[in-house]
Amino acid sequence: xxxxxxxxxxxxxxxxxxQTFRFDQIAxxxxxxxxxxxxxxxxxxxxxxxxxxxxxxxxxxTPDDVNGQKLRCYPGDVIFGKRRAYQRKAAxxxxxxxxxxxxxxxxxxxxxxxxxxxxFFLHSDSFMHRAIDISVGSLSPTINWKTLRVQEFLLPPKxxxxxxxxxLWAMDEVVQKDITLVSRITDTSLSNTSEFFKDRxxxxxxxxxxxxxxxxxxxxxKRRELEHQAPYLRVANVARxxxxxxxxxxxxxxxxxxxxxxxxxxxxxIVEGHxxxxxxxxxxxxxxxxxxxxxxxxxxxxxxxxxxxxxxxLCSYVNSAQGQLYFQxxxxxxxxxxxxxxxxxxxxxxxxxxxxxxxxxxxxxxLLDKQLxxxxxxxxxxxELQKSLINQVF
Numbered sequence: 001x002x003x004x005x006x007x008x009x010x011x012x013x014x015x016x017x018x019q020t021f022r023f024d025q026i027a028x029x030x031x032x033x034x035x036x037x038x039x040x041x042x043x044x045x046x047x048x049x050x051x052x053x054x055x056x057x058x059x060x061x062t063p064d065d066v067n068g069q070k071l072r073c074y075p076g077d078v079i080f081g082k083r084r085a086y087q088r089k090a091a092x093x094x095x096x097x098x099x100x101x102x103x104x105x106x107x108x109x110x111x112x113x114x115x116x117x118x119x120f121f122l123h124s125d126s127f128m129h130r131a132i133d134i135s136v137g138s139l140s141p142t143i144n145w146k147t148l149r150v151q152e153f154l155l156p157p158k159x160x161x162x163x164x165x166x167x168l169w170a171m172d173e174v175v176q177k178d179i180t181l182v183s184r185i186t187d188t189s190l191s192n193t194s195e196f197f198k199d200r201x202x203x204x205x206x207x208x209x210x211x212x213x214x215x216x217x218x219x220x221x222k223r224r225e226l227e228h229q230a231p232y233l234r235v236a237n238v239a240r241x242x243x244x245x246x247x248x249x250x251x252x253x254x255x256x257x258x259x260x261x262x263x264x265x266x267x268x269x270i271v272e273g274h275x276x277x278x279x280x281x282x283x284x285x286x287x288x289x290x291x292x293x294x295x296x297x298x299x300x301x302x303x304x305x306x307x308x309x310x311x312x313x314l315c316s317y318v319n320s321a322q323g324q325l326y327f328q329x330x331x332x333x334x335x336x337x338x339x340x341x342x343x344x345x346x347x348x349x350x351x352x353x354x355x356x357x358x359x360x361x362x363x364x365x366x367l368l369d370k371q372l373x374x375x376x377x378x379x380x381x382x383x384e385l386q387k388s389l390i391n392q393v394f
Contacts, residue, residue: 013392018156024149026112026121030105032072034098036063043097045073047081050089053383055119055172057091063098070098071105078106078119082143085131090122104145114161120168123387124394126153156393164393171386178379185375189368193320196361197351208346210309215272215342216296217261219251226252230262233286233296238269240282240319253295261295261302264288266311268303269296270318273339280338281327283318285311301345309350310358316365317350 034041044061051058057079073079073093081089083102090106099105108118121127130151135141156164207213217232232251237244253261263269265288274280286294296302305311317323330344353361 015154015156018154020152020154021112022149023151023153025109026153026155027078027106027108027118029145029149030071030073030077030107032105034070034072036066036068036070036098039063039098041072041096041098043095044070045079045093045097045099047083047087047089047100047102050079050081050091052088053123053387055091055123056176057094060095060097066100068101070101071103073097073099073105074107076107076115078108078122080104080106080122083140085128085135085141085143088123088128090119092119102142104143104148112158113155114158114165116169117161117165120165120390121153121155121394124390126391126394154394168386168389168393171382171389175379175382175386178375178382181375182372182379185368185372189365189372190320192364192368193316194322197317197320197322203352204349205352206346207303207314207348207350210306210350211268211314212304212306213342213346214261214302214304216298216300216302217251217253217257218298223252226254228253228255228258230258230293230295233263233269233294233300235271235274235297235299238271238282238284238300240279241284241315243269243284243286251295251297258293258295262293263296263302264304266305268305268311268315268318270301270303270340270345272299272301272341273337275336275338277328277331277333277338278324280331280340281318281324283315283323285315301340301342303345308352310355310362312362312365313353313358314350316361318348323348 036044042062044063044065045057046061046066049057049059049061074096075094077093079089079091079093079099080103081087082104089103093099093105106118106122108115113121130153131143131148132141134147134151135143136147155161219232229250230253231248233243234249237248263286265286267286268283269286270281270283271279274282303311303314305314318327326348327340327344331338331340333339
């Protein structure tokens with residue numbers, strides 16, 4: 001059943017009877033302290049458990065995860081990330097818990113603002129931009145309550161707030177349904193991939209026997225002087241199962257290097273090094289229709305499959321739970337950076353699969369990928385509309 005948004009003309013919202021309030025009139029900062037080593041509370045909420053631009057908390061920790069004084073929070077309170085406010089983290093507490101001391105626990109004053117409207121107000125550009133402006137410090141800019149409490153904001157009368165809150169919560173319901181659908185499609189795809197490879201444990205070969213494996217070009221200052229300047233991919237461009245071209249840099253190279261290191265259609269790119277061990281070995285397919293010519297940096301290992309192995313199948317297997325476990329177990333850590341090398345990639349065992357079965361897998365995955373793209377676009381549109389509605393109000 002589709003969610004119907006309440007009718008309300010936000011484009012012509014009359015603000016003539018709105019009032020200005022100091023922030024400490026709108027909400028109070030709760031400063032009740034908790035010692036994680038001496039508490040009956042079972043739930044910890046750190047800033048890492050909050051998603052930017054979301055009013056919901058979907059991940060939690062335990063007292064064993066942390067030490068040092070923390071802040072008590074109650075259902076209905078809002079945890080606001082006072083450190084690095086540009087991350088736009090502000091979410092509603094729905095359990096008895098305690099949270100990071102790098103957050104503020106905010107409790108709406110119901111005489112001034114409807115508690116159901118309060119979290120949306122915190123996500124408005126009006127509030128968030130002010131929060132960023134008053135932050136102090138360069139490495140980890142932080143908001144002080146003494147500064148925030150005197151900031152002034154324009155709010156609608158209480159008799160209008162309930163209708164506005166109803167509209168924004170209805171829009172949030174649309175967003176949450178879209179998020180759930182994206183999650184279901186993703187889970188189905190991962191489950192299908194896991195099941196497909198799980199039953200193929202007896203007949204394997206090393207990747208080097210069915211593919212050509214090569215490092216990319218090492219970046220250095222001398223390359224600025226070379227005549228040929230070509231776009232190149234780096235670790236930031238290669239997500240798991242996705243190439244991002246939002247920021248592509250150029251690198252100097254010789255004509256010979258351009259010929260040798262240019263990517264071909266359906267080359268598989270594997271991440272060689274990352275601070276997060278869970279991101280080691282993540283892989284994505286290069287599609288030549290994206291941008292040509294394209295080369296790659298040495299922190300990406302390029303795999304070019306022969307006729308025995310379809311690159312789409314390899315990429316999915318590398319990104320599967322089995323593939324991730326292999327690369328994590330065979331990585332090395334130096335100065336906080338986890339790395340694998342070309343030998344680890346060459347010795348990666350891949351299952352021998354018939355062309356017929358490979359084609360079946362690719363077709364089924366392709367259908368799910370198409371659904372995921374369509375639903376992700378729908379989610380993006382819903383999020384943009386939600387943000388627009390919040391900012392039209394505030």
